[in-house]
Amino acid sequence: MDINLRNAVIHNVSGNSQSQLRDTIVDAIQRGEEKLLPGLGVLFEVIWQNADNQEQNMMLETLEQGLK
Template identity: 65%
Template structure:
């Protein structure tokens, strides 16, 4: 079986509004289920690919503080 997880996740969220994406993210975090991590990873990857250098720096600084 050829499963492209990235493609499937992108397809599932394609066309979602900001509110729907937020609900997906919040639900994934609140559920605490390991199976949700790939979806969050794909969303982060999409964000990263489209972020400006300033946005990336802001995220990296926030992550640095979060992991201290």
């Protein structure tokens, strides 16, 4: 079976409110299950693609600080 992970993740959260999206993200992080990481990656990809250069730089700074 050929499953497009990006499309599946986006389909599952499309139309969700900010609260629902937060709950999805927090739940995935708290569970700590490896199988949820690709879904978080897809959500990050959506954020990155919809961010302007300033927002991307802020994300990179936050990421850099978090990895120190």
